[in-house]
Every structure is written in C-alpha cells, then in structure tokens.
Amino acid sequence: MEMIALYLAGLSFFFTGMAGISDNLRQITGRRFRVLLSRATNHPVRAGLLGVAAGVVTQSTSVVAFVLSGMIASGLIPLRRALVVLACANIGTAALVFVAAVDLHLPILFLVGISGLIIAFNLFIKWKPAFGSLLSIGLVFFGLDTMKHAFSNLSSAPGMAGVGRFFDYWPDMAFFLGMLMRTLVHSSSASAAITITINHGGILGEFPSMMSMAGLGMGTAIATYFLSSNLRGIPRQIAMYQGVTNVAAGVILGLLLLIERLSGTRMLLGFADLLSPTNSGRMAIMYLMLNLLIAVVALAALPWAPAWLARRSPPTPEEDLSRPMYLLPEALLSPETAPDLVALEQMRVMRVLESYLQAVRGNGTRPLKALHHGAVTLGEEIAHFLETMVKQPMSTGLAHRLISLQRKEETLRALEENVFLFASTLEHHGSEELTGHMVEALDTILLTASDALTSKDEIDVDLLMNLTDDRGGIMERLRARYRLDNPEHASDVSALHYATTLFERNVWLLRQLALWLREDAALSEL
Incomplete structure (x- = not known):
C-alpha cells in the first residue's frame, strides 16, 4: 500500500x-x-x-x-x-x-x-x-x-x-x-x-x-x-x-x-x-x-x-481577420508609410461592421462572434502598433498623423463593439419593420463613413456630419410606439428598446469620427 x-x-x-x-x-x-x-x-x-x-x-x-x-x-x-x-x-x-x-x-x-x-x-x-x-x-x-x-x-x-x-x-x-x-x-x-x-x-x-x-x-x-x-x-x-x-x-x-x-x-x-x-x-x-x-x-x-x-486545416475567418495584412514588424522601420498602413487596417474593421448588418438581414456567411473576436484582436494589434510608433523619434507632422490615428482607433474600437451588440440584439428580429429601418439607416451611415475615411473629401465628411445629426427625438418616438402591451412580448420589446439605444450610441460615435476627420483636414491646411 x-x-x-x-x-x-x-x-x-x-x-x-x-x-x-x-x-x-x-x-x-x-x-x-x-x-x-x-x-x-x-x-x-x-x-x-x-x-x-x-x-x-x-x-x-x-x-x-x-x-x-x-x-x-x-x-x-x-x-x-x-x-x-x-x-x-x-x-x-x-x-x-x-x-x-x-x-x-x-x-x-x-x-x-x-x-x-x-x-x-x-x-x-x-x-x-x-x-x-x-x-x-x-x-x-x-x-x-x-x-x-x-x-x-x-x-x-x-x-x-x-x-x-x-x-x-x-x-x-x-x-x-x-x-x-x-x-x-x-x-x-x-x-x-x-x-x-x-x-x-x-x-x-x-x-x-x-x-x-x-x-x-x-x-x-x-x-x-x-x-x-x-x-x-x-x-x-x-x-x-x-x-x-x-x-x-x-x-x-x-x-x-x-x-x-x-x-x-x-x-x-x-x-x-x-x-x-x-x-x-x-x-x-x-x-x-x-x-x-x-x-x-x-x-x-x-x-x-x-x-x-x-x-x-484552412485558417478560420476569425484568424484571417485578426491577422494584420499590412502592419508587419518591418513596417516599424519605415515610419513615414506607417499611417497609410494603419488606415488600411482600419478600413478592414469598417468592412466588418457592414458584415454584422448583413447577418441581421439573414445574409451573413460567418458567425457574428467569430467576426467580433477577430475584429477585437485586430484592433488590439493596431493599437499596439500605434503605441510603439509614437515612442519613436519622428517629425512633428508625422506625430500629428499618428496621434490622430490613435484617436480614430479608440473611436473605431468602441464603434465595433457597439455595432456588434446592435447586430447581436437584432439578429433574431430581422423581420420586424422597425428593425429593418434601423439596420438600413445605420448601414447607410456606415457606408458614408467608409467613403469619408477613404477619400477624406470635404463633401463626404459634410454628408457624414449631416447623417449623424442628433436623432434622440426620433428614437424616443420609436420607443414610445413600441411599448409593452403583452407580457409574452417582453423580451422582444426589451431587445428593440436596447437596439434603439445602441443605434443612438453608434450614430454618436460615427459623428465623433466625422469631427476627427474635419479636424484633420483643418490641420493639413495649416
């Protein structure tokens, strides 16, 4: 023994x-x-x-x-x-x-x-x-x-x-x-x-x-x-x-x-x-x-x-998304091109947001959670890359661009999280008329934001500013319209009310993005 x-x-x-x-x-x-x-x-x-x-x-x-x-x-x-x-x-x-x-x-x-x-x-x-x-x-x-x-x-x-x-x-x-x-x-x-x-x-x-x-x-x-x-x-x-x-x-x-x-x-x-x-x-x-x-x-x-x-064993969609395509370790050796590479990675995140809304419509081909995990990992890689870059010696103009990209990255990471929550909430309510209107409205604003980030054109930025004007009153009226009449519908009404709150938050974040773009344009003219 x-x-x-x-x-x-x-x-x-x-x-x-x-x-x-x-x-x-x-x-x-x-x-x-x-x-x-x-x-x-x-x-x-x-x-x-x-x-x-x-x-x-x-x-x-x-x-x-x-x-x-x-x-x-x-x-x-x-x-x-x-x-x-x-x-x-x-x-x-x-x-x-x-x-x-x-x-x-x-x-x-x-x-x-x-x-x-x-x-x-x-x-x-x-x-x-x-x-x-x-x-x-x-x-x-x-x-x-x-x-x-x-x-x-x-x-x-x-x-x-x-x-x-x-x-x-x-x-x-x-x-x-x-x-x-x-x-x-x-x-x-x-x-x-x-x-x-x-x-x-x-x-x-x-x-x-x-x-x-x-x-x-x-x-x-x-x-x-x-x-x-x-x-x-x-x-x-x-x-x-x-x-x-x-x-x-x-x-x-x-x-x-x-x-x-x-x-x-x-x-x-x-x-x-x-x-x-x-x-x-x-x-x-x-x-x-x-x-x-x-x-x-x-x-x-x-x-x-x-x-x-x-x-x-092909890489999963999550792995494909989470792996930076442009921010390779060698990119740190060329600071002048780094902002352009960061912008390309940020556009990859913007395209994921459109995929979230496709899932709500029932047209998505990839699981929401897998895409979200990949986008979060990619966002962390972008943030770490920018942190490493700002610690290096550089010109004043380059420093301004990197700081601006850091602010945009913070906004984009918050936007990605909120659009994911919005899509997850409405994924099983795709047939509702209200849901369809909110998804189409947010999709339009996201497409405009993508155009503005890509072109930096003043017309695109102004259009984004107009589309992201305060919509609090509209959301309040929608919430009042869909009040709880039957206890059996409590979960559906709760989801729709939460979705309207997330919609407001997403619009506000997209407006912050437009403000950063407008500020960047003003600085570039100095």
Missing part, C-alpha cells in the same frame, strides 16, 4: 507541476514578449536554438505551440518559421527525462523550498510568474523523485518477474507499451520520465526499454488526433504537424531498433552503451534520439508543410 500511496502522491505532484508550468508561462507571454520572440526568430538558426531553449524551459511542446499560435495569428511570425521553433522544441523537452534518470534529490528540495517561500511571502512580486514556473518545475522533479522511490523495489514485487519475462520473450511489444503510456499521459517527456522511474528497479530489459521510447512517437499521434478534433485553423495545423512528425520519427526509430535486434549489430544501442552505464541513462539517451529524429523529419518536411497544412 505504501508503494501505491507514494506513486499516487508523486504522480499528483508531477501533473500539478506540469499544469503550473503551462499556466505561469502563459502569464508572461504578453505582446512585448512575443515581439521579442519574433525578432529572435528572424533567422532559421536562431529560431532553432530558441526552440531548444523553449523546450528546456517549458518541458511541453503544447505550451510552445500555444505561444506560436498566438504569434502566427498576430502576424508576428510566419508559419514556416514557427514550425522550425516547434521542431527544435522537441529536443529541449529531453532535459526532463535526463533529470529523471539521475539522482537530484537535494537540489530539488532546495528548488521547491526557496521558490515556494518567495511566493508565500510575496517577494519579488514583479517576477511572480517566473518564480511560479520555478516552483512548478520543482514539483515536477519532486514528483518524479517520489515515484522513483516508490518503484525502487518494484522488481521484487509479486507478478513483476512475469511482466519482465513477457517483454523478454516479446521485446517488440514494448513499442506498444510506450505508445499506450503516451496516449494516456498526453506528454512525451512526462511519459518517458514516468517510464524510466517505473523501470528504476530493472523490470524491463535493455531492448524492451529502448523500444518503449520509440513507441512514444506513435502515442503522440494518437493523442494529438483525439485532442485536436475540436481545433480549427492554425492551432490544428500545428497539432497535425507535431503528430505527423512524431509518428514518422517513432516508426523510423522502432524499425532501426528492430533491424539491430534481428541482425545482431549494435548501432544505436552500442552508442547508448558508450554514453551511459545505467539502463535509465540509456533510456534517456534513446528518448533524446527520438526527439532528434522528430526535429530532422520536421525540418526535412518544411518545404511542403505549410501548403499541406493549409489544405488540411
């Missing part, structure tokens, strides 16, 4: 630590962090080294994939370069397996104790996510150490000798042991580390131990298939790439080991013998070989991967 209790406690510490690493690292992957990563990956070699480092720190390709998905969606890194980072991150995850193969009991206790006390006494608040990551790493290692102690005498337990004899007689079946472990645990490095700790007492022989490491690649593909079934777009592309490269590497390594056993020639096994005298150490080396193979396969497939992944 004590062995089972120790194993369960160690397993709990291990998975709690793995979850903590993911949660804490996601807190420090803000935009500034992602921009730094983008700059660090502008060369293939640097991208590969960064991937290895990311794998060592996170011990999870899932965390690396999460960060890369956000960077691809934001246009900070192309898919091809992101796949290089992901491929090399597999190599870094082998660090955990080597820790599981050696005795680091005392350093692990110090790591858990010091990082835990720093968090408990609220020291270095600014670096709390970083110390949280260290504590989580310590818990992972402590869990492995606990499981290692639990299984130290496992080889002498009743029935274990029979398990060992089975794999001695059917050594190739150990491939499926690794595959099953990886499918259930959902982490290759965790599966390898746990397999090594279970085998600490020497249950598996040399060849079955190595074969179990090769099976992890196939297990990754199976787990990825089930876990990515509800993913779409870029996240699914990354998951598919990881799964395919893992299964290819696992099969190759398994075949090489099988050829060695049948031919009696020691190649990989002989190399592992040279590097480590212990079975645990040789298993760790074999896991490193698996990950090196994954990286080689992934990099070899890189010329064809982006096109194939795009066909298998």
